[in-house]
Amino acid sequence: MPEKKINDWTIIKILSWTESYLKKHSIDSPRLAAEMLLAHCLGKKRLDLYLQYDRPLQKNELSDFKALIKRRIQNEPVAYITGEKGFYEADFKVEEGVLIPRPDTETLVEQAIEVLNAGQANSKTMAVLELGTGSGAIIVSLAKKFSHHLYFASDISPVALAIAKKNAERIVKEKIAFFSGSWFLSLKRKPQFDLIVSNPPYIPSADIQMLQSEIRLFEPIIALDGGIDGLDCYRSILIDAHHYLTPGGTLLLEMGFDQKKGIENILKQYPQYGNIDFIRDLAGHNRIVLMKKSID
Structure with missing residues (x-):
């Protein structure tokens, strides 16, 4: 100065x-x-x-x-400097080691709300699971909107889980059951969730070095790197998710704007999913893939 x-x-x-x-x-x-x-x-x-x-x-x-x-x-992100980031209808605590919530992910929240609204019309208490919760922005936003459902969230990062718990305590007060683990490894293999949501890492490994320096140098790579083609986490989730969804239950996944074809190819291996739909964000990009567990 x-x-x-x-x-x-x-x-x-x-x-x-x-x-x-x-x-x-x-x-x-x-x-x-x-x-x-x-x-x-x-x-x-x-x-x-x-x-x-x-x-x-x-x-x-x-x-x-x-x-x-x-x-x-x-190039330190503003959110890390201030310690918070506005997302959907609340301000979330963030720090290094936790992915900063993006506006694109609000599309995932909005789609989940539509699913929960449908359940509410049937006066049903629904069980909701978020995989890879990060700061807790998605699961906390849903719990803030519908306090009477049952909420569960996991992450492999102890730092992320600690921040997610703080956000849940501060914003919603309702109890969200948090647990540590990679995808479904910590769960018993039986249908138990009406809705599963996730914003998994989906950036191809080779593209990480081309990201803005404030992302590449500060945000956790584990929350960004989706493997060679960016789809490793979708393979891991889709191979197991149907075992944990109730019949007719919904799986919602955020995706990269150019990954529709790759995800469609993976889904060809899993007849357990039906009613597949790709939903666009406000910019007109494919952002969410929605599917339901087929009812036998």
Whole structure:
């Protein structure tokens, strides 16, 4: 920051300077990043910054904000710096070691809500399982919407499970049963879930190095890398999911926009699934594959 009298650094001036500084360092959405980081630093909402635009920053506030800016120009994601990320209808705690929830995944939540709405119309209490819960954004969003269903979630990462539990306790209060394990390995092999959802890793291994540095250098690779063709996790889930779905139960999986054909080819091996549908996100990309367990 250039030298100025402390009182010269008002909120609006620091935002303008920071936007220019971040842009010079090729940081995406520099104005938004400046607002989010300053709001976090001052303990305010973004709107409050403009309601108090001529308020000067104190010396300690300037020092704290400068430290945040230094982290951002090293490509550390804003969500890790502030410790939270807005998703669907709540703010979720996140930290390094946990995948940052993406807007694309809200499409998965919306489809799951449609399934649960149908169950609610039949006055049925449904059992819902999320595989690879990460921050818990999906399962917690569903539990927030429908508190009377039964919710279960797993992850192989102890860091992710700890964060997911904190988000569940803070946002929904209702009990979600969390457990550690890779996909279905920790479960007894019997039909027990009406709905299974997952946003598995689906980026081909060779593409990891081409990701933005803030993703590649900071977010957990285990939550991104889907193997040679990006479909390893779908193979692992589809080979077993029908054993854990109730007859007519639904499986919802997020997918890469260009993976429809590959998933269709995998599904040809499993007549246990029917009513297969591919659902597009707001950008018009295939984002969700929905299927139901065939009723014998």
